[in-house]
Amino acid sequence: MAASGVSAPTRTEVLHLYRSLLRVARQFCDYNIREYTKRRTVDAIRDNKNLTDPSQLAAAFFDGKAQLEVAKRQALVYSLYAPKVKSIMDIIPS
């Protein structure tokens, strides 16, 4: 198992991670992936809201950071091949 020296994240760090995840979600060009990322971060953060054990907190925080990296990379990759036709949900009725 991981070393016991890993410290739990502070409240501000967790909120910063939450904000970063939501910002990355906004960068996706695909409507479906964007909505999924937003939904998933909200659900995951709220699920782990009441953890108190430091090792669980550290593990969840580490997971969140890894997912943030994945999301950043994927947002970049998707933007390289963005579809020319926008999804119907993105078109605001005028």
Added chain:
Amino acid sequence: MASSTALSFNFSTLSTHFKQNQAPLRGICNVNSVSLPSRGIRPGSFRRLRVSCAAKPQTLDKVCGIVRKQLALPADSSITGESKFTALGADSLDTVEIVMGLEEEFGISVEEENAQNIVTVQDAADLIEKLVEQKAA
């Protein structure tokens, strides 16, 4: 329109009343009665003159709407500028989501420290006004 004429009517009666009294008071009252009619009055603008660096009412309304939707409050619950987010039942996660919603609605980007200092609805509206001005400048 009717309310603006009512306002000017009140001030003219006040000025006639004060003319009977001392001169300094009449001076002050005249200044008041001149400034208001020349502005082409809406009662909202009169209120805005009093409060320094207040946000526009439309901004405040939009902010209240977003807060209400995020916290799933019923439509008749009162949200004023002075309501604190914690008093409305929002925890820090809700506050983050509300700030994100506001960023999207107004097309601005709120910094980390600024976001943590938002306590009341009025704070959020003022911050939005400032950022929108900076962006437009």
